[in-house]
Amino acid sequence: MKEYIKDPKEIERKSFEIITKELGDKTFEESMGKIVKRVIHTTADFEYADLLEFHPKAIETGKKVLKEGCKIYADTQMIIGGVNKNKLSQFGISIVNFVHDEDVVKKALETGVTRSIIALEKAALDKGIRVYAIGNAPTALLTLERLIEEKKVKPDLIIGVPVGFVSAAESKESIKDTGIPYIISRGRKGGSTVAAAIINAFLYMI
Amino acid sequence: MKEYIKDPKEIERKSFEIITKELGDKTFEESMGKIVKRVIHTTADFEYADLLEFHPKAIETGKKVLKEGCKIYADTQMIIGGVNKNKLSQFGISIVNFVHDEDVVKKALETGVTRSIIALEKAALDKGIRVYAIGNAPTALLTLERLIEEKKVKPDLIIGVPVGFVSAAESKESIKDTGIPYIISRGRKGGSTVAAAIINAFLYMI
Structure with missing residues (x-):
């Protein structure tokens, strides 16, 4: 039988030790480092050390609103599947x-646009939602930007890490102009696992 | 208002066109190409063109068992969240x-090993499960390998794409020796989104 580490805490400890070592000279402010390392832990992709970009108020705001027990809109079920449920209920x-x-599926079919757009428009009606975590659809992030510009929604924090080849990079660059605190992944990369990792990093910090 | 493509079919068509173009000389057998491209579509990471490795019978077997309406064990809720539900019910x-x-959480706490190990041992008791999709935990894949060696389980297909820094690469290399058809991602990279993308690629082909 093969020998390997079976203790989850030890696996995580060793993983973060390896990540810290391989990041080398690339160091971060403590909370930011925890988020960056958790994303690398989730993707095994060190590019995220350069791709993640933080609004100066993003970390402070994220900690505050999550500690207050806010509501989060996620653009995929995968994000929901990936966040720590115990921590969610704790806070x-x-x-x-x-x-x-x-209703979203129906309207999307009728209008010929992505379900992500219609779902985001539905979310914007719920003023209890204070954090938007977009890990999949650039169209969701672009819709959020439009609704912010139209003053129809004003979230406290945007986790904008959609992935893709069509409008993904642009959607993330332009969300930065809204004035809302954000964490984004520049360029094409991102994903539901990245969004969930960022949320989890916050949940483990607060 | 910004102009961008809102039609989901057109977004997908254009994404795959870009991926095919950027892959350049790197071409694949048709079905394999569909899987590789869907993984790149999901991650925006072209490294997967080199990291994915297919057992010669993996694609044929995968199509066959999925068409027959089999049961799949996924090592995360995220994978389940990411697969196409309409296609699942269709087949x-x-x-x-x-x-x-x-019972899994309890036993894992008692024994001090990962929940992924205990959950995999539980899955192995269900002989209706013919496909194992491991997107997160190397310990799940290592447990699956052990149970195959002990002749306690004999799946038709293994989608082995756990991500990580501790045992991930090794777990994927060693699953290849079991003789069971596999699709793996060599090295550290992988993830729940990768596993879901592989399953979805199959679902769109059959």
């Missing part, structure tokens, strides 16, 4: 996604 | 994960 945080809602 | 495929089951 009274709820996380919702509307992409598979019947 | 009568079920997908399960036991990591959050009460």
